[in-house]
Amino acid sequence: MISFRKIVDVCRAFGIEGDPVHYKTFTDGHINSTFLVVFSNKGEETKYLVQNINTVVFKDPDALMQNVVNVTHYLRKRIREAGGDPERETLHFRKTTDGALCLHDGGCCWRIYAFIDHSYTYDLIEDSAIFRSAGESFGRFQRLLANYPIDSLYETIPDFHDTPKRLQALKDAAAADSINRASAVQNEIAFALARESDAGVALQLLNAGKVPLRVTHNDTKLNNILFDETTKQGLCVIDLDTIMPGLSLYDFGDAIRFGAKTAKEDEADLSKVSLSLELFEAYTDGYLSACAEALTKAEVDHLAFSAKLMTYECGVRFLTDYLCGDTYFKIDYPDHNLVRARNQFKLVSEIERMLPEMEAIVQRIYQEKTA
Ligand code: ADP
Ligand code: GN1
Numbered sequence: 001m002i003s004f005r006k007i008v009d010v011c012r013a014f015g016i017e018g019d020p021v022h023y024k025t026f027t028d029g030h031i032n033s034t035f036l037v038v039f040s041n042k043g044e045e046t047k048y049l050v051q052n053i054n055t056v057v058f059k060d061p062d063a064l065m066q067n068v069v070n071v072t073h074y075l076r077k078r079i080r081e082a083g084g085d086p087e088r089e090t091l092h093f094r095k096t097t098d099g100a101l102c103l104h105d106g107g108c109c110w111r112i113y114a115f116i117d118h119s120y121t122y123d124l125i126e127d128s129a130i131f132r133s134a135g136e137s138f139g140r141f142q143r144l145l146a147n148y149p150i151d152s153l154y155e156t157i158p159d160f161h162d163t164p165k166r167l168q169a170l171k172d173a174a175a176a177d178s179i180n181r182a183s184a185v186q187n188e189i190a191f192a193l194a195r196e197s198d199a200g201v202a203l204q205l206l207n208a209g210k211v212p213l214r215v216t217h218n219d220t221k222l223n224n225i226l227f228d229e230t231t232k233q234g235l236c237v238i239d240l241d242t243i244m245p246g247l248s249l250y251d252f253g254d255a256i257r258f259g260a261k262t263a264k265e266d267e268a269d270l271s272k273v274s275l276s277l278e279l280f281e282a283y284t285d286g287y288l289s290a291c292a293e294a295l296t297k298a299e300v301d302h303l304a305f306s307a308k309l310m311t312y313e314c315g316v317r318f319l320t321d322y323l324c325g326d327t328y329f330k331i332d333y334p335d336h337n338l339v340r341a342r343n344q345f346k347l348v349s350e351i352e353r354m355l356p357e358m359e360a361i362v363q364r365i366y367q368e369k370t371a
């Protein structure tokens with residue numbers, strides 16, 4: 001439990017003056033601990049976003065911050081050139097009074113960025129216009145970073161979307177069975193193993209030179225976009241910790257996994273868990289309107305499949321964490337990761353059923369955008 005006092009001390013190390021007025025904890029991320037803090041100084045209130053970086057997940061926060069600083073610096077220029085507002089359309093970090101990008105404090109690591117006010121995030125939506133805008137935001141993000149020097153990126157989590165390695169980690173966790181949970185989840189393990197041949201598809205396309213390595217976000221959950229309160233449009237892509245060389249398929253697939261679902265990621269009533277084709281179509285339309293021209297044929301042909309792949313991978317990761325004793329994702333109750341894994345596997349089954357329709361939607365919209 002992180003106290004308000006601790007957070008205020010952190011703010012002081014970043015040179016923030018004035019009286020702390022109020023703070024709030026954000027609960028929508030599974031990795032970092034995030035707080036909004038309000039300070040009053042000379043009659044004016046300023047909001048800051050204070051974040052405790054998860055150093056179990058991110059082993060080298062300084063290298064990670066260098067990535068984020070370089071990328072946001074680059075984005076600011078591109079956004080300005082495109083006539084946008086760099087203050088609200090990308091993240092801005094504060095340095096410590098010593099000029100460092102983050103504050104090391106015991107085993108903890110902290111950073112602070114400007115709070116982007118009058119914005120909000122979604123964990124679940126029904127409104128396809130909003131999800132279309134999310135597709136445009138991530139498509140534009142991919143386009144803005146198309147010429148970013150990819151080799152200069154530090155790989156914050158190696159093999160992050162290497163699905164075969166994720167599956168191997170599940171097999172290892174099941175074999176080790178360190179906290180005796182494996183016998184109770186044999187059905188879920190069997191579900192994952194039955195789809196082993198899907199795991200390597202994206203990497204095979206990469207190795208065959210059919211899809212290019214791009215600068216990708218790698219964590220394109222809907223709640224990693226801030227929406228503007230006034231325009232109701234996607235405003236700023238956040239959570240830049242996993243920007244790494246990757247595939248467009250990862251970003252498209254993960255966005256569909258999280259955003260086109262009909263129930264929350266941890267909904268335990270699996271009868272509610274499916275994929276909305278209307279939302280899928282809306283996202284595809286927004287995404288392809290922003291970046292269709294840049295995609296290869298193999299990328300376009302595998303967009304629908306990528307939704308299945310990323311949902312499968314995420315389910316495998318939740319199940320692995322469950323078997324390992326919940327050391328990676330934050331949980332609210334003991335079986336939380338198992339509930340999440342079952343939810344993702346139900347969504348995989350639903351996507352398998354809908355795949356031909358999803359593929360037809362992609363081809364139709366792609367033709368429209370490139371005609
Ligand atoms: P995590 O890695 O844990 O997902 P995020 O960086 O996504 O952490 O931040 C968690 C939440 O905090 C976001 O989903 C969003 O609601 C809010 N948030 C993050 N950055 C900002 C910001 N600069 N301005 C306003 N809200 C933010
Ligand atoms: C984590 O940090 P957050 O909550 O945006 C995870 C993603 C998973 C996602 C599942 C660094 O994302 O890879 O897909 O949870 N981030 C990391 O909801 O592992």
Ligand code: MG
Binds near residue numbers: 028030223
């Ligand atoms: Mg996040």
